[in-house]
Amino acid sequence: MLACMALTVSGKEINVKSPDGKLVVTVDDEQGLLTYRVSYMGQTMLKPSALGLKTDIGDFTRGLTFKEMKENNIDKTYTMTRTKASSAHYVARQADLTYTNSQGLPMTVTFCVSNNDIAYQYSLQAKGDSRLSAVIYNEASSFNFPEGTTTFLTPLSLPMVGWQRTKPSYEEDYKADMPMTERSAFGEGFTFPCLFKVPAGWVLVSETGVGSNYCASHLSDYVAGSGYTVAFPNIGEMQGLGSSWAGIPLPGSTPWRTITLGTTLKPIVETTIPYDVVDPLYEPSQDYKPGRYTWSWLIWQDESVNYDDQVKMIDLSAAMGYEYVLVDNWWDKQIGRDRIVELNRYANSKGVKLLLWYNSNGYANDAPQTPKHCMNTALARNREMAWLKKLGIAGIKVDFLGSDKQENMKLYEDILADANRYGLQVVFHGCTIPRGWERMYPNYVASEAALASENIMFSEYHAKQEGFELTMHPFARNAVGSFDWGGIIMNHHISRDNKSRHRRYTTDIFEMATGIVLQTSVNCVAMYPNNLQDIPQFEIDFLKQLPTTWDEVRFLDGYPTKYVVLARRTGNKWYVAGLNGTQQTKTLQLSLSMFAGQTVQCYIDQPGKKKGMPSTPVLKTLKVDKKGIAKVAIQPMGGLIITR
Numbered sequence: 001m002l003a004c005m006a007l008t009v010s011g012k013e014i015n016v017k018s019p020d021g022k023l024v025v026t027v028d029d030e031q032g033l034l035t036y037r038v039s040y041m042g043q044t045m046l047k048p049s050a051l052g053l054k055t056d057i058g059d060f061t062r063g064l065t066f067k068e069m070k071e072n073n074i075d076k077t078y079t080m081t082r083t084k085a086s087s088a089h090y091v092a093r094q095a096d097l098t099y100t101n102s103q104g105l106p107m108t109v110t111f112c113v114s115n116n117d118i119a120y121q122y123s124l125q126a127k128g129d130s131r132l133s134a135v136i137y138n139e140a141s142s143f144n145f146p147e148g149t150t151t152f153l154t155p156l157s158l159p160m161v162g163w164q165r166t167k168p169s170y171e172e173d174y175k176a177d178m179p180m181t182e183r184s185a186f187g188e189g190f191t192f193p194c195l196f197k198v199p200a201g202w203v204l205v206s207e208t209g210v211g212s213n214y215c216a217s218h219l220s221d222y223v224a225g226s227g228y229t230v231a232f233p234n235i236g237e238m239q240g241l242g243s244s245w246a247g248i249p250l251p252g253s254t255p256w257r258t259i260t261l262g263t264t265l266k267p268i269v270e271t272t273i274p275y276d277v278v279d280p281l282y283e284p285s286q287d288y289k290p291g292r293y294t295w296s297w298l299i300w301q302d303e304s305v306n307y308d309d310q311v312k313m314i315d316l317s318a319a320m321g322y323e324y325v326l327v328d329n330w331w332d333k334q335i336g337r338d339r340i341v342e343l344n345r346y347a348n349s350k351g352v353k354l355l356l357w358y359n360s361n362g363y364a365n366d367a368p369q370t371p372k373h374c375m376n377t378a379l380a381r382n383r384e385m386a387w388l389k390k391l392g393i394a395g396i397k398v399d400f401l402g403s404d405k406q407e408n409m410k411l412y413e414d415i416l417a418d419a420n421r422y423g424l425q426v427v428f429h430g431c432t433i434p435r436g437w438e439r440m441y442p443n444y445v446a447s448e449a450a451l452a453s454e455n456i457m458f459s460e461y462h463a464k465q466e467g468f469e470l471t472m473h474p475f476a477r478n479a480v481g482s483f484d485w486g487g488i489i490m491n492h493h494i495s496r497d498n499k500s501r502h503r504r505y506t507t508d509i510f511e512m513a514t515g516i517v518l519q520t521s522v523n524c525v526a527m528y529p530n531n532l533q534d535i536p537q538f539e540i541d542f543l544k545q546l547p548t549t550w551d552e553v554r555f556l557d558g559y560p561t562k563y564v565v566l567a568r569r570t571g572n573k574w575y576v577a578g579l580n581g582t583q584q585t586k587t588l589q590l591s592l593s594m595f596a597g598q599t600v601q602c603y604i605d606q607p608g609k610k611k612g613m614p615s616t617p618v619l620k621t622l623k624v625d626k627k628g629i630a631k632v633a634i635q636p637m638g639g640l641i642i643t644r
Contacts, residue, residue: 012066013026014097015027016111016113018093018113019091019092023114025037025111026038026039029064029066032102033062034052034061034099034109035048035049036048044146046146047227050140050141051122054137055124059102063102065099066097066099067098069098070095075091080275080438081290082288082442082549083438083519083521083550085551092112092117093112105124107122116262117258117259119258121254121255122254123251123252124252125250132250135247136245138230138231139217139230143203143259144227146200149196149197150178151177151195151197152176152178152561153194154170155186155191156189157171157186159402164365165365166366166367167402168402169400169431169449170191170432171451173185174561176468177197181224189218190218190221190228192218193433194206194228194476202263202264204258204261205257205258207257208256208274208275208278209256209277209278210255212409212413212414214246214248214406215232215245215246215404216409216435217230217231218404219231232244233404237403238405238408239363243405256277265560268555270553274434274438275438280441281440282417282420292323292523292525292546293323293355294316294320294526298489299489300528301457302330305334310343315529319532320525321545324522325355326354326356327357329357330369330370331357340354355394355427356393357398358398360376361373362377364400364402364403369400385419385421388424389422393424395426395522397426399429399430401431419443425444425522427447427484428446429447429452429484432449433447434480434481438481448484448485449477450485454486466504466505467505467506467579467580470517471558471564474518475558482521485514485518486526488526489504489526490526491531498528507638508539509641512546513578516641519553520548525543547570550570551570553566556590556591563578563581563582565590575641576595576642580638582636589629590629591628595630596625596627597626601619601643602620602621603639604618604632604639605617605639
């Protein structure tokens with residue numbers, strides 16, 4: 001039986017168990033207040049946490065009475081092309097729990113509980129014949145963790161600050177292993193996904209299924225006794241235009257709140273819950289191609305967006321066998337539309353396709369970069385995208401979308417839907433996280449939504465922080481959606497001459513391993529023409545065959561902000577990749593069942609011959625024993641790749 005109901009003196013408890021019985025969600029309506037709590041293998045993962053909505057048709061946070069429960073078993077298999085796995089088998093138990101408020105109006109809370117994941121959403125019914133829509137003012141939804149929990153969180157920015165008032169753009173620093181009482185840096189709470197180390201294991205909280213149907217949300221600061229609460233966007237975003245509330249038709253449902261948990265980090269790295277509970281919103285207009293792209297802007301910056309430098313990048317992509325070149329901001333001014341036609345013709349002659357950058361805004365911020373006013377209205381998009389289709393441009397990168405309001409979420413969806421009609425794939429920067437978008441929108445590629453590679457260019461501080469940041473993302477940002485980090489950086493100095501400015505603080509093998517550790521189906525390899533002469537040939541050979549689509553991922557070892565080792569499979573070929581984000585050598589004993597008894601190729605850093613000397617990248621062979629055990633040492637800020 002799916003759920004076991006126990007009547008108590010003060011209320012009614014409903015237990016929804018995972019298929020393996022280890023995960024239990026207990027819902028309670030004691031004294032008319034709806035709560036849920038979560039245990040895993042008998043250990044508390046979440047203490048009683050609030051449920052409910054406040055809306056313009058009624059208050060569904062108090063005075064609630066249980067009405068009915070419907071049960072269902074979910075068992076579905078589906079395929080994906082742009083995520084961590086090419087297919088997923090979702091087996092879960094679903095409970096639709098309906099409660100009425102003091103006015104007799106119903107609210108249904110749907111829980112889907114699989115072996116390591118929980119997803120829940122609210123549904124409301126029409127109020128007679130007169131109210132066929134509802135405004136959601138706020139949610140009571142909370143996450144109340146047990147004492148002793150520590151956090152790995154990044155704060156939400158204040159609105160209308162930062163570069164030309166483009167924030168919030170999910171580009172703030174993570175803090176690791178902090179107490180729950182640590183306040184967010186700007187008093188605005190924390191952006192999804194949010195990672196917690198509870199006494200019994202790990203919990204990742206996020207949301208999925210957000211498009212034009214709702215605003216995107218985040219978590220509030222911690223409040224003792226109630227935990228973290230789902231919070232809506234600041235009214236000041238988008239210069240105050242658009243509501244900070246959410247609106248839904250009736251009958252209608254909210255997006256899904258998701259919780260992934262386990263005694264280890266394995267379920268978090270491998271979860272497919274962002275895609276399990278959503279469905280495609282439209283069919284792809286064509287077969288969108290994965291691949292690799294080069295990008296002059298990261299190190300050569302704005303002045304490189306000229307015809308001659310882009311020819312150099314096209315030639316580089318062609319030499320590496322890469323599919324794309326990204327031409328960044330100001331191309332319409334510094335190259336011109338007529339010469340873009342010429343540049344595109346040259347790229348195609350080399351077997352390379354162009355991706356073009358766009359500014360999203362009309363009025364939402366003051367970012368000056370052009371092309372502007374091409375993506376913010378349907379008329380402008382259709383005009384621009386028709387031109388792009390005529391040229392055969394492969395995709396667009398749209399930047400500066402700094403708001404989580406429902407109005408802005410609609411803009412994301414409109415850009416994606418229109419782009420699909422014209423055969424364009426889409427990357428977003430200066431933006432929010434994706435929320436199931438790879439499955440919902442088949443031409444969606446990835447988002448930035450983190451302190452990404454450009455900050456290594458801007459600041460030596462972030463160059464030094466690269467190890468910390470890139471060993472955080474597999475457990476949070478990249479766990480819930482494709483991540484356009486923006487570059488496997490092969491220059492040793494962050495400058496065009498590869499000699500001046502600050503240096504890169506990671507090893508070559510670290511950088512190469514990021515191409516496996518960080519997942520996106522169209523990946524940036526931030527090589528430059530000089531790299532064809534100044535890095536070893538075995539590194540060039542590896543980067544030439546770097547895959548970007550995966551059939552399977554396995555978590556092998558790691559700790560957020562310190563180190564990570566993952567295995568990814570494409571077809572029959574496995575890649576094991578590791579990053580050490582610390583200043584100490586990390587010696588690991590890895591269980592590599594896929595290589596048991598085999599001799600494999602090992603890309604690794606050899607320590608310097610003398611203390612303080614830099615390590616040297618090498619390609620060697622490694623014998624994995626019959627039990628699949630291999631012992632490796634990853635150097636400080638170094639990397640590891642094992643394959644056959």
